[in-house]
Amino acid sequence: MGDPKKQRKKYDTPRFPWRIDTLQMELKLLGQYGLRNKRELWRHKTMLSKLRSIARSLLGMPMSQRRKLEAQLVSRLQRLGILSKKAVLDEVLDLTLEDILERRLQTLVFRKALAKSVHQARQLITHGHIAIEGKRFSSPSYLVLRDEEPKVAYASTSPLSTSDHPLRESISLTTETPKRRTA
Numbered sequence: 001m002g003d004p005k006k007q008r009k010k011y012d013t014p015r016f017p018w019r020i021d022t023l024q025m026e027l028k029l030l031g032q033y034g035l036r037n038k039r040e041l042w043r044h045k046t047m048l049s050k051l052r053s054i055a056r057s058l059l060g061m062p063m064s065q066r067r068k069l070e071a072q073l074v075s076r077l078q079r080l081g082i083l084s085k086k087a088v089l090d091e092v093l094d095l096t097l098e099d100i101l102e103r104r105l106q107t108l109v110f111r112k113a114l115a116k117s118v119h120q121a122r123q124l125i126t127h128g129h130i131a132i133e134g135k136r137f138s139s140p141s142y143l144v145l146r147d148e149e150p151k152v153a154y155a156s157t158s159p160l161s162t163s164d165h166p167l168r169e170s171i172s173l174t175t176e177t178p179k180r181r182t183a
Contacts, residue, residue: 034118
């Protein structure tokens, strides 16, 4: 079990960290999803690797043993919103790192236009301006459940909760589509 005071590493580092293609892919994902460092990326990559290895081991089991475990794995991923409602075990093997990164709170705040950029979304979350069902979250890497997704909003005690806040006005101006002139 280990000492509860001692934190354990939750990620595996790349086997060949200095390959140019690995470095470029990691750098692209860091910028696209606003990750703080590569450890965040490696943590989600390790999570994906473990999910895929569980799916591979389930596919090797006899059908009588695998039914219950398969249903648990698929339902967990459906609850997280990583898989669709009608997904099967084979689709777990097709998952990509982007599928998991899209479910992070930071990405969803940006996608819902609560922030101008993913970096600003991270800042709003860490400063306590974002809540899910009225409960503040300060972890940008929190994986939002499918049923929690529509409940992501500004915290009620945050100054951003009022619609006339200057930051919200500037966000709404940038998300609106420009109107075309008609002659």
